Amino acid sequence: GVKPKESKVDVLIVGAGPAGLMAAAWMAHCGISARIVEKRNTKIFTGQADGLNSRTIEIFDSLGFSDRVWKESNHMQEICMWNPNAEGVIHRSDRIPDTVVGISRYQQCVLNQSRIERWFIDNIKKYSSQNNNNAISVERGILPESLVIDESNVEDDEAYPVTVALRTLTEEEATPVQAATASKSAASDGLFRSNLVQDDDEADLLRKSQSRPGTKEIVHAKYVIGCDGARSWTRRALGLELEGEATDYIWGVMDIIPITDFPDIRHRCAVHSAENGSLMVIPRENRLVRLYIQLKEVVPDASGRADRSKITPDLIFRAAQKILAPYKLDYEYCDWWTAYQIGQRVGNSYDVHNRVFLAGDAVHTHSPKAGQGMNVSMQDTFNLGWKVALVLKGICKREILATYQSERRRIAQDLIEFDHKFSRLFSGRPAKDLMDAEGIDMEEFKRAFMRGNMFASGMQVDYGPSDLVVKSGNWRELGDRSEKSAKLLTKAKIADDKFAKKQALATGIPVGKRLASVKVVSQADARPWHLQERLKSDGRFRIVLFAGKILSPQQKARVDRFCAKLDAPESFLRRITPADKAIDSVIDILTIHASPRKDTELLRDFPDILHPFDQHLGWDYTKVYADDVSYHEGFGNAYKNYGVDKEKGCVVVLRPDHYVAWVGDIDDFEDMESYFEGCMRLPAVSAAQDVGIVVETVSS
Ligand code: FAD
Incomplete structure (x- = not known):
């Protein structure tokens, strides 16, 4: 036959769902050579996930397309909670805010997954064309057929240790087969991607296409990211597994334009009927409403799988009508429907040799009710993408890749634990009275819902100590475990005390969590900004210098000393910045001071390194901000909200994904430097000077 084409790529992404697209977005924004292959020949058009949590929208903002989401989605x-009253008739028992008030400048939104995928594709194209010669676009109708890791090469930075054979499918092979629809409108169904379906499987497709010559390609990759969904081929190729169990609950999902007298159809509702099961109402864009309905009639067989042929839109809809009775519910238009068997599983491992990674549904599955599937999946690769990119660029040490699993697997476990509790409360029958031990206590459900909303916002993510996050360890657990830990314990306690002192400098900026946003005012032009708007996802670490009252001579002397160290030829900043690149190309420095803006002068009061000069472009006016009132958008009270002392200030290091990495005192330069020593591949001091990495500073 024809010898297959061979090629090399830094990163190969398998699967172009939300997780794969987020991974590709990082590569595009960081200028990394990457390919993304997808077995389907078309993108999805309707249905699938729809909930976007606050953190996800913040991430979209950092990539540059949150405005499109915000405009088009339903907020x-x-x-509203609906429960049976004493007569067993459903009534509204409670109203609570959907997004916990004050946790983000964005609130939960809902929108079709296909729109989100569209914006990703546009964004990836734009940034990859800008940052690299090869624009990244989704290569459709392509299926991987083998994956081999050369174990002798996995620690070699220059090597391409992963070999993947790809096969191009025919048009017909790459088009999903639709189940026959008996619904009122010819809605497309999502069963082909559902866990209830076993056909159209990779093995089958490969068997069919192997007869055709010349459609194969051998790709040598430095890294592979498997984002190929719940039935992940990559996961199976690696011999990894999901652990956990499927529950018996089967859920139907329908996107319809409802015709109803149910008063809360434009609110998100959790409805528990007395005897007919539960339903979730999600009001959507374009008059659509999504209904999640528990299907009591469909019971899994002995093998744990339900009979898919029994599930029709009419069956799902009849169940919904029963739950909402005595209110009437009908529809003329159905946009999409699917059915789901709820299984709660998490991958036993997220990577092999930190060369091949799994993300999204490929490593965790759970019910759709908390609206977390798409969010957590995208947040997985938002965590991973920049790490891979910075290791490839030689900026970060390969060791940091281990934090992907340590940070994200815990999130998936928490999610599954939460989903487990929540599913039980949601799917159970409401208690008739206090003595009804079998039933679900509706107050408990409400409390779980409120806690769930905090969890579901994505704001509770709190990464543990690692090379990338400097905070105290969990020494209490250590202490419980063994006798020989006495020494460790003492050490850990000292570290803990030291950390507590640092954290006290910025009580509102917890290390390990994402930096919350407040408004600050640009020193150069008085424009108010949300600080998060200045944290673009461009692969740069950031130092946020809370310079305090810069007009106080004593404080200014401290800031000057700090900046002199930063600016010195042997500083980590100078060493890590390539000679031909701008001084802010690897680490960006933002300053927020606490003196009155009108009395302060950018060029007079701040050392050059805080607003660097470029021969061709002049001073940088985008880096220094005042914690002061703005003309039209009020006062952000940054120091107060962040719990930072206005006299002393402090310094905060942010990772490229905006999680807080380190907090310390302005005089604590060496400790901050050791953070960067820990995670970056800093050239040695003398070597840096010898090879002339030192960039001339232009003095004003
Ligand atoms: P996916 O979105 O599954 O993307 C995986 C991609 O990889 C797909 O495009 C697939 O075609 C491709 N792929 C698979 N195998 C290969 C291969 N071998 N080679 C190349 N490409 C491959 N979440 C909610 O919050 N609400 C919902 O209502 C909801 N409904 C859902 C309905 C269905 C039927 C399904 C399957 C999921 C639903 N989810 C829902 C979950 C949500 O869609 C997922 O959590 C989310 O899409 C996960 O993103 P992902 O990128 O990890 O995986």
Whole structure:
């Protein structure tokens, strides 16, 4: 036959769902050579996931397309709880805010997954064309057929240790087969991607296409990211597994334009009927409403799988009508429907040799009710992508890749634990009275819902100590475990005390969590900004210098000393910045001071390194901000909200994904430097000077 084409790529991404697209977005924004292959020949058009949590929208903003989401989506404001009254008739028992008030400048939104995929594709194209000669676009109708890791090469930075054979499918092979629809409108169904379906499987497709010559390609990759969904081929190729169990609950999902007298159809609702099961109402864009309905009639067989042929839109809809009775519910238009068997599983491992990674549904599955599938999947690769990119660029040490699993697997476990509790409360029958031990206590459900909303916002993510996050360890657990830990314990306690002192400098900036946003005012032009708007996802670490009252001579002397160290030829900043690149190309420095803006002068009061000069472009006016009032958008009270002392200030290091990495005192330069020593591949001091990495500073 024809010898297959061979090629090399830094990163190969398998699967172009939300997780794969987020991974590709990082590569595009960081200028990394990458390919993304997808077995389907078309993108999805309707249905699938729809909930976007606050953190996800913040991430979209950092990539540059949150405005499109914000305009087009439906914004969730309130959740109504409906329960049976004493007569067993459903009534509204409570209203709570949908997004926990004050946790983000964005609230939960809902929008079709296909729109989100569209924006990703546009964004990836734009940034990859800008940052690299080869624009990254989704290569469709392509299926990987083998994956081999050369174990002798996995620690070699120059090597391409992963070999993947790809096969191009025919048009017909790459088009999903639709189940026959008996619904009122010819809605497309999502069963082909559902866990209830076993056909159209990779093995089958490969068997069919192997007869055709010349459609194969051998790709040598430095890294592979498997984002190929719940039935992940990559996961199976690696011999990894999901652990956990499927529950018996089967859920139907329908996107319809409802015709109803149910008063809360434009609110998110959790409805528990007395005897007919539960339903979730999600009001959507374009008059659509999504209904999640528990299907009591469909019971899994002995093998744990339900009979898919029994599931029709009419069956799902009849169940919904029963739950909402005595209110009437009908529809003329159905946009999409699917059915789901809820399984809660998490991958036993997220990577092999930190060369091949799994992300998204490929490593965790759970029910759709908390609206977390798409969010957590994208947040997985938002965590991983920059790490891979910075290791490839030689900026970060390969060791940091281990933090992907340590940080994200815990999130998936928490999610599954939460989902487990929540599913039980949601799917159970409401208690008739206090003595009804079998039933679900509706107050408990409400409390779980409120806690769930905090969890579901994505704001509770709190990464543990590692090379990338400097905080105290969990020494209490250590202490419980063994006798020989006495020494460790003492050490850990000292570290703990030291950390507590540092954290006290910025009580509102917890290390390990994402930096919350407040408004600050640009020193150069008085424009108010949300600080998060200045944290673009461009692969740069950031130092946020809370310079305090810069007009106080004593404080200014401290800031000057700090900046002199930063600016010195042997500083980590100078060493890590390539000679031909701008001084802010690897680490960006933002300053927020606490003196009155009108009395302060950018060029007079701040050392050059805080607003660097470029021969061709002049001073940088985008880096220094005042914690002061703005003309039109009020006062952000940054120091107060962040719990930072206005006299003393402090310094905060942010990772490229905006999680807080380190907090310390302005005089604590060496400790901050050791953070960068820990995670970056800093050239040795003398070597840096010998090879002339030192960039001339232009003095004003
Ligand atoms: P996916 O979105 O599954 O993307 C995986 C991609 O990889 C797909 O495009 C697939 O075609 C491709 N692929 C698979 N195998 C290969 C291969 N061998 N080679 C190349 N490409 C491959 N979440 C909610 O929050 N609400 C919902 O209502 C909801 N409904 C859902 C309905 C269905 C039927 C399904 C399957 C999921 C639903 N989810 C829902 C979950 C949500 O869609 C997922 O959590 C989310 O899409 C996960 O993103 P992902 O990128 O990890 O995986």
